Amino acid sequence: MLSNISNVVRVGVQRNGVAAVLSARTYADFTAQASFEIKKCDTHKLDEAPATEVVMTREEGLQYYRTMQTMRRMELKADQLYKQKIIRGFCHLYDGQEACAVGIEAAINLSDHLITAYRAHGYTYTRGGTVKEIMAELTGRRGGIAKGKGGSMHMYCKNFYGGNGIVGAQVPLGAGVALACKYMGNNELCVSLYGDGAANQGQIFETYNMAALWKLPAIFVCENNRYGMGTSVERAAASTDYYKRGDFIPGLRVDGMDVLCVREATRFAAEHCRSGKGPILMELQTYRYHGHSMSDPGISYRTREEIQEVRGKSDPISLLKDRMLSNNMASVEELKEIDVEVRKEIEDAAQFATTDPEPQLEELCNHIFYNNPPLEVRGTNPWTKLKSVS
Amino acid sequence: MAAAARFFIRGANSKLPISGIGTGAQSSFGATLLKLSPNCNPRTKTQRRHAAHFTYQPDPIPTQYGPTQKMNLFQSVTSALDNTLASDPTAVIFGEDVAFGGVFRCTVGLRDKYGKDRVFNTPLCEQGIVGFGIGVAVAGATAIAEIQFADYIYPAFDQIVNEAAKYRYRSGNMFDCGNLTIRAPWGCVGHGSLYHSQSPEAFFAHCPGIKVVIPRGPVQAKGLLLSCIADKNPCIFFEPKILYRAAVEQVPVETYTIPLSQAEILQEGSDVTLVAWGTQVHVMREVADMAQEKLGVSCELIDLQTILPWDVETVCKSVVKTGRLLISHEAPVTGGFAAEISSAVQEECFLNLEAPISRVCGYDTPFPHIFEPFYIPDKWKCFEAIKRMINY
Ligand SMILES: Cc1ncc(C[n+]2csc(CCOP(=O)(O)OP(=O)(O)O)c2C)c(N)n1
Ligand SMILES: [Mg+2]
Numbered sequence: 001m002l003s004n005i006s007n008v009v010r011v012g013v014q015r016n017g018v019a020a021v022l023s024a025r026t027y028a029d030f031t032a033q034a035s036f037e038i039k040k041c042d043t044h045k046l047d048e049a050p051a052t053e054v055v056m057t058r059e060e061g062l063q064y065y066r067t068m069q070t071m072r073r074m075e076l077k078a079d080q081l082y083k084q085k086i087i088r089g090f091c092h093l094y095d096g097q098e099a100c101a102v103g104i105e106a107a108i109n110l111s112d113h114l115i116t117a118y119r120a121h122g123y124t125y126t127r128g129g130t131v132k133e134i135m136a137e138l139t140g141r142r143g144g145i146a147k148g149k150g151g152s153m154h155m156y157c158k159n160f161y162g163g164n165g166i167v168g169a170q171v172p173l174g175a176g177v178a179l180a181c182k183y184m185g186n187n188e189l190c191v192s193l194y195g196d197g198a199a200n201q202g203q204i205f206e207t208y209n210m211a212a213l214w215k216l217p218a219i220f221v222c223e224n225n226r227y228g229m230g231t232s233v234e235r236a237a238a239s240t241d242y243y244k245r246g247d248f249i250p251g252l253r254v255d256g257m258d259v260l261c262v263r264e265a266t267r268f269a270a271e272h273c274r275s276g277k278g279p280i281l282m283e284l285q286t287y288r289y290h291g292h293s294m295s296d297p298g299i300s301y302r303t304r305e306e307i308q309e310v311r312g313k314s315d316p317i318s319l320l321k322d323r324m325l326s327n328n329m330a331s332v333e334e335l336k337e338i339d340v341e342v343r344k345e346i347e348d349a350a351q352f353a354t355t356d357p358e359p360q361l362e363e364l365c366n367h368i369f370y371n372n373p374p375l376e377v378r379g380t381n382p383w384t385k386l387k388s389v390s
Numbered sequence: 391m392a393a394a395a396r397f398f399i400r401g402a403n404s405k406l407p408i409s410g411i412g413t414g415a416q417s418s419f420g421a422t423l424l425k426l427s428p429n430c431n432p433r434t435k436t437q438r439r440h441a442a443h444f445t446y447q448p449d450p451i452p453t454q455y456g457p458t459q460k461m462n463l464f465q466s467v468t469s470a471l472d473n474t475l476a477s478d479p480t481a482v483i484f485g486e487d488v489a490f491g492g493v494f495r496c497t498v499g500l501r502d503k504y505g506k507d508r509v510f511n512t513p514l515c516e517q518g519i520v521g522f523g524i525g526v527a528v529a530g531a532t533a534i535a536e537i538q539f540a541d542y543i544y545p546a547f548d549q550i551v552n553e554a555a556k557y558r559y560r561s562g563n564m565f566d567c568g569n570l571t572i573r574a575p576w577g578c579v580g581h582g583s584l585y586h587s588q589s590p591e592a593f594f595a596h597c598p599g600i601k602v603v604i605p606r607g608p609v610q611a612k613g614l615l616l617s618c619i620a621d622k623n624p625c626i627f628f629e630p631k632i633l634y635r636a637a638v639e640q641v642p643v644e645t646y647t648i649p650l651s652q653a654e655i656l657q658e659g660s661d662v663t664l665v666a667w668g669t670q671v672h673v674m675r676e677v678a679d680m681a682q683e684k685l686g687v688s689c690e691l692i693d694l695q696t697i698l699p700w701d702v703e704t705v706c707k708s709v710v711k712t713g714r715l716l717i718s719h720e721a722p723v724t725g726g727f728a729a730e731i732s733s734a735v736q737e738e739c740f741l742n743l744e745a746p747i748s749r750v751c752g753y754d755t756p757f758p759h760i761f762e763p764f765y766i767p768d769k770w771k772c773f774e775a776i777k778r779m780i781n782y
Contacts, residue, residue: 088581089582090582090583090586140759148759148760149758150584151583153583154584165585166544166545168545197514198514200513201514201515201545202545203545229486229493231486231514235511236513237513361761364761364764368754377754377755378724379724379751379752379755
């Protein structure tokens with residue numbers, strides 16, 4: 001609240017305060033860290049709750065800003081390439097939900113594990129994939145992160161298990177990975193993400209039970225963006241309190257548009273897991289700006305006003321930006337500079353993704369089985385006999 | 391004929407008129423999802439690699455079932471469902487987003503016309519959808535469930551194979567769910583990649599107790615779907631999604647049925663029998679023309695239509711006459727339904743065969759992303775197989 005008020009004041013100051021003055025500032029002039037009051041999480045079966053007053057350093061803020069901007073710009077570029085028919089097939093964009101990915105990653109380690117559904121571009125990036133590799137996967141090129149064989153829904157990298165097309169199917173896998181963490185005793189954990197629509201799949205409940213029964217270090221995250229395709233949560237779920245739907249699993253309902261809320265909640269959840277208390281569930285209340293996929297304009301089952309309202313009032317990037325500016329943690333110019341750099345990175349990646357060659361035909365058959373010697377693939381046509389290696 | 395194909399290739403986004411069924415504001419959601427079919431955007435003109443791998447040939451206008459109206463495949467499905475809801479007060483339709491018309495618009499307008507207690511959305515839970523449908527059916531109502539894509543039918547596999555298919559048998563005929571029909575969009579669509587392209591009919595063909603049906607176009611779709619709904623066995627009805635808009639025919643407005651388990655001979659011939667279903671029928675039509683023109687080979691083309699239980703007699707009679715058989719489907723070759731046909735024909739027609747039975751099918755790979763044009767059993771591969779059989 002306080003920060004919101006100071007927001008207004010500072011922005012006003014900056015508009016009047018001339019740019020020359022600002023650019024003359026040195027790093028020493030910026031506030032190195034500030035504390036923020038964040039929205040309280042609703043809790044389920046928990047005695048404690050994540051803190052509501054949190055500290056963010058300038059470095060962290062700049063990093064979150066850059067990462068979220070990169071994700072946003074990447075998706076907007078994908079949108080553009082899709083409309084130019086350079087990206088084809090199914091393509092689900094993540095813009096609007098950036099605070100979820102960035103907040104989660106800020107509170108776990110890269111050595112922890114993560115699995116999600118098909119809305120995977122953002123997580124592929126935060127897990128260590130490059131914009132180039134992601135864009136080239138979208139266009140089905142050799143330099144793609146899955147060698148151009150997966151496309152939008154299927155991206156993977158170290159400790160990131162995808163990129164999964166079947167709604168809900170990734171959640172039990174995540175619990176399995178969590179078992180491996182527990183078994184290895186390395187204090188790692190696994191985050192399994194799914195949507196509000198996916199939350200109604202039976203296997204999610206099977207997984208809750210296993211995870212609780214065996215006290216697995218699993219964080220289940222329901223990214224509630226209010227819709228599963230065209231169906232709003234109220235029309236699909238008998239209870240929209242997704243954070244309570246693990247029943248015997250403790251849960252948190254988190255403002256998924258605020259990167260600091262998500263970070264703090266994830267920190268709390270990770271500690272819960274690492275201290276051996278077993279699984280925990282987080283519902284991140286978020287919003288997707290785009291339609292479900294590229295073929296859905298996203299306005300037949302929700303109003304344009306609704307989208308505008310979210311964009312205007314709770315955009316995760318604007319929220320962070322305002323906080324930083326109003327607390328003198330960064331200058332407008334500096335953030336603009338980041339924007340320019342991000343834009344350039346995206347443009348370069350797009351250039352790569354449109355010029356990199358397609359995978360060779362042999363790739364069509366590779367990686368079906370593990371086999372040695374190569375396996376002759378049945379059915380391949382009379383002119384080219386293809387073999388499969390892995 | 392070519393006009394229909396051209397419509398598809400140009401990919402006009404305009405909606406074909408269908409009277410009697412209102413298109414609510416919601417419907418554009420489904421319509422736009424259909425842009426996933428390869429050629430629904432005007433800009434594709436320059437992108438030749440996106441061209442469909444077949445030319446759609448409409449059926450002749452049926453005269454025996456009363457007045458007809460121009461419909462594409464999704465509209466003929468809607469029309470069948472419309473007739474059913476009108477004549478059968480127990481009929482209900484449910485599935486993911488069906489109340490808004492479904493992603494392929496097959497149920498557009500039906501909720502408004504018949505009420506939200508008869509046409510309703512389910513949560514995202516395929517196993518639940520089918521299990522629920524079995525219960526609705528066993529209690530005596532007509533249950534029509536939609537699975538959003540055939541690729542998503544696997545969570546319901548157990549319900550179909552273990553519950554639906556065996557209900558009659560295990561209860562000694564006391565209970566059955568013959569009133570259940572499951573519809574699902576099926577087959578390749580140009581760029582559907584791994585999880586929007588599959589043809590899983592062979593999995594279900596291994597399961598006595600259910601029927602599996604696949605139409606080749608709007609007239610067949612309506613007649614066969616109405617047969618499935620009326621049939622006293624649980625049926626799976628797979629709809630070739632690439633044809634939803636591409637296939638346009640004059641379809642009878644009133645209810646009519648086309649018998650299940652009867653293959654249809656689309657073209658008589660003397661040298662080679664071609665067997666296919668769904669989209670592949672249209673590929674085979676072109677192959678038959680090519681064989682005639684380029685090789686002087688006369689092909690007999692059979693649309694199998696019902697995969698289980700299939701029409702052995704029609705196929706075998708044809709092979710007795712021609713001595714050669716080519717079967718083609720999009721699903722991978724190993725364990726595909728062509729294998730069953732091939733084996734059965736070999737048993738019945740061994741001495742009539744002039745050449746080994748040929749299969750031209752999908753590769754034994756997952757359904758690929760950018761390599762779809764290589765994967766699909768296109769006309770050139772089929773043509774090559776005919777040449778080999780003739781020269782055997
Ligand atoms: C088993 C299965 N059923 C249906 C689909 C089709 N489908 C893809 S995404 C989706 C909606 C999922 O909504 P939600 O879980 O809320 O995720 P969001 O798209 O909002 O990120 C549906 C129905 C699928 N991919 N898998
Ligand atoms: Mg959702």
